[in-house]
Amino acid sequence: MLEFWYEFASTYSYPAAMRIEGLAEEAGVAVAWRPFLLGPLLYEHQGMKDSPFNVVPVKGEYMWRDMERVCAAEGLPLNHPSQFPRNTLLAARVAIVGLEDGWTPAFSRAVYQANFVADADISDPAVLEPLIAEVGAAPGAVLDAAAGEAAKARLKEHTEMARGRGLFGAPSFITPDGELFWGNDRLETALRWARDHASMETA
Amino acid sequence: MLEFWYEFASTYSYPAAMRIEGLAEEAGVAVAWRPFLLGPLLYEHQGMKDSPFNVVPVKGEYMWRDMERVCAAEGLPLNHPSQFPRNTLLAARVAIVGLEDGWTPAFSRAVYQANFVADADISDPAVLEPLIAEVGAAPGAVLDAAAGEAAKARLKEHTEMARGRGLFGAPSFITPDGELFWGNDRLETALRWARDHASMETA
Numbered sequence: 431m432l433e434f435w436y437e438f439a440s441t442y443s444y445p446a447a448m449r450i451e452g453l454a455e456e457a458g459v460a461v462a463w464r465p466f467l468l469g470p471l472l473y474e475h476q477g478m479k480d481s482p483f484n485v486v487p488v489k490g491e492y493m494w495r496d497m498e499r500v501c502a503a504e505g506l507p508l509n510h511p512s513q514f515p516r517n518t519l520l521a522a523r524v525a526i527v528g529l530e531d532g533w534t535p536a537f538s539r540a541v542y543q544a545n546f547v548a549d550a551d552i553s554d555p556a557v558l559e560p561l562i563a564e565v566g567a568a569p570g571a572v573l574d575a576a577a578g579e580a581a582k583a584r585l586k587e588h589t590e591m592a593r594g595r596g597l598f599g600a601p602s603f604i605t606p607d608g609e610l611f612w613g614n615d616r617l618e619t620a621l622r623w624a625r626d627h628a629s630m631e632t633a
Numbered sequence: 634m635l636e637f638w639y640e641f642a643s644t645y646s647y648p649a650a651m652r653i654e655g656l657a658e659e660a661g662v663a664v665a666w667r668p669f670l671l672g673p674l675l676y677e678h679q680g681m682k683d684s685p686f687n688v689v690p691v692k693g694e695y696m697w698r699d700m701e702r703v704c705a706a707e708g709l710p711l712n713h714p715s716q717f718p719r720n721t722l723l724a725a726r727v728a729i730v731g732l733e734d735g736w737t738p739a740f741s742r743a744v745y746q747a748n749f750v751a752d753a754d755i756s757d758p759a760v761l762e763p764l765i766a767e768v769g770a771a772p773g774a775v776l777d778a779a780a781g782e783a784a785k786a787r788l789k790e791h792t793e794m795a796r797g798r799g800l801f802g803a804p805s806f807i808t809p810d811g812e813l814f815w816g817n818d819r820l821e822t823a824l825r826w827a828r829d830h831a832s833m834e835t836a
Contacts (some may be wrong), residue, residue, distance in 0.1 A: 475689050475691050475692075476689055486678050486679055486801065488678050488799055488801045489678075489801055491799060492799060492801065492813060492815060495812075495813070496814075496815075499812075499822075596691055596694060596695060598689065598691045598692055598695065609698075609702075610695060610698070611699075612695060612699075613818075615816075615818050615819070616818070619702075
């Protein structure tokens with residue numbers, strides 16, 4: 431098993447989300463999708479109230495060009511969003527709601543495509559509704575659940591877990607024996623580690 | 634040709650320095666070694682007066698564990714230096730002096746091994762002397778040259794060039810057509826890009 435920690439505003443989480451299931455199947459490793467909010471950790475660790483790619487413009491320029499190359503190499507479309515980062519609280523709560531019924535991976539990929547391809551405002555319930563419907567869930571009920579105390583509490587728990595596990599960026603991957611890997615470009619390494627150390631899980 | 638921009642205090646520049654010549658030979662790409670000082674850019678871009686891995690401890694914890702994994706996978710020894718980061722001004726000036734005579738790559742690898750394997754103080758001329766002698770240069774004359782105005786000016790020029798090219802971290806790689814790649818884990822990608830776009834250099 432490999433834990434996939436992702437944040438909907440995170441650019442590099444987009445190619446990771448699109449790639450992970452195929453690569454995990456090849457490696458024979460199951461994926462646990464773990465939506466969380468990176469903002470509180472960026473503020474706590476680095477005092478940042480905005481994306482590091484906005485706070486440090488030279489890093490942002492590099493990242494957008496690098497994302498173009500990374501996505502082109504993977505055959506993934508990419509359009510620079512007109513707003514960056516977008517508020518991801520609602521989308522993350524919806525993703526939390528979907529975990530038990532198993533539609534979180536498909537919904538999450540759709541949110542990334544909305545944000546980084548269609549340039550849609552993923553903080554808008556009207557944008558999320560068709561994405562929820564497409565994965566076979568009921569938008570009204572799901573949005574109600576996402577606004578409820580249980581979903582809020584579970585998302586907070588996820589973010590607390592991320593903090594406790596030493597996460598500071600997204601995407602991040604955690605193996606059963608506790609190894610943390612940061613970045614889309616570490617996905618293959620993390621999957622190999624998870625496969626090769628799987629025995630520790632059941633030892 | 635691929636430009637290899639490195640800073641002696643940069644942890645991930647160590648595996649990059651040890652790997653680059655073999656991989657570049659396989660790819661049929663020449664390597665231009667470009668020592669520079671990252672400190673002034675970290676201060677200018679991010680207001681940091683210390684390594685980001687010290688300023689943000691959670692990133693430092695991750696980096697040291699990740700370096701253990703990266704170096705183990707490459708068969709490279711690694712010992713956490715008792716002082717981090719070390720002052721790299723003198724070593725960088727010496728590396729500048731060696732560029733014309735071609736001993737900068739071997740000297741630079743020796744400096745990384747001194748810093749990250751032998752845990753030696755690479756700011757100490759007495760530590761650098763035997764490393765200079767080992768690459769066939771004369772320590773006394775080289776250290777005199779490194780303290781001279783020409784070496785100081787050339788290192789400043791390198792650091793200015795780095796700033797102008799949009800560098801914000803090390804190691805970084807720049808291809809002949811101006812693509813910037815950041816990080817040891819992008820070395821292979823940068824070499825492929827340099828090889829595949831080499832024709833633009835002579836077009």
